[in-house]
Amino acid sequence: GAGVSQSPRYKVAKRGQDVALRCDPISGHVSLFWYQQALGQGPEFLTYFQNEAQLDKSGLPSDRFFAERPEGSVSTLKIQRTQQEDSAVYLCASSPGLAGPLGAKNIQYFGAGTRLSVL
């Protein structure tokens, strides 16, 4: 079956531009996560959706970052007025169950990511 798909794979933006990054999770997965990965660092949590509800956005670095999942499947991460410090790989992951200590259902399956470069 298809895994998590992210598009575009690469995005170059001029400083100040708005960008939109798309994530297609595994069909039927309830939970969806966004992470930001700076060069040489591990992924860092941005936000979490349970179906269409955004239950945790504590990792979003500023109000320029906005995420949505309106129908509980595809999600979009939008960054407004991009800055050079936004350059990173943005990873999306989905999970079949709810977030919480439930073992196998909480395995997160990751996409290949979108590499954003802000010039």
Next chain:
Amino acid sequence: DAKTTQPTSMDCAEGRAANLPCNHSTISGNEYVYWYRQIHSQGPQYIIHGLKNNETNEMASLIITEDRKSSTLILPHATLRDTAVYYCIVRFGNQFYFGTGTSLTVIP
């Protein structure tokens, strides 16, 4: 206050076992430990997870100490394709905390 601590890098000879340690001394009683790896330009790939008991699957074995403060991922016969960054992960609320991982290089 690091949630996981791993060596920055390790080398392993091809065909030998690779043993990757992780310290997670602040883990709570109901949190699982997950291991993922990330090959350059790819997303993290799930390897194995465990709570209290040792676990084994087709990819690796996971040894968790009795006090659950540390664990070791074992790749029994490392191949060149196992060269990657390995992350020991604990949950923190809704989040996976990745840390900086161990860069494993398998040497021919």
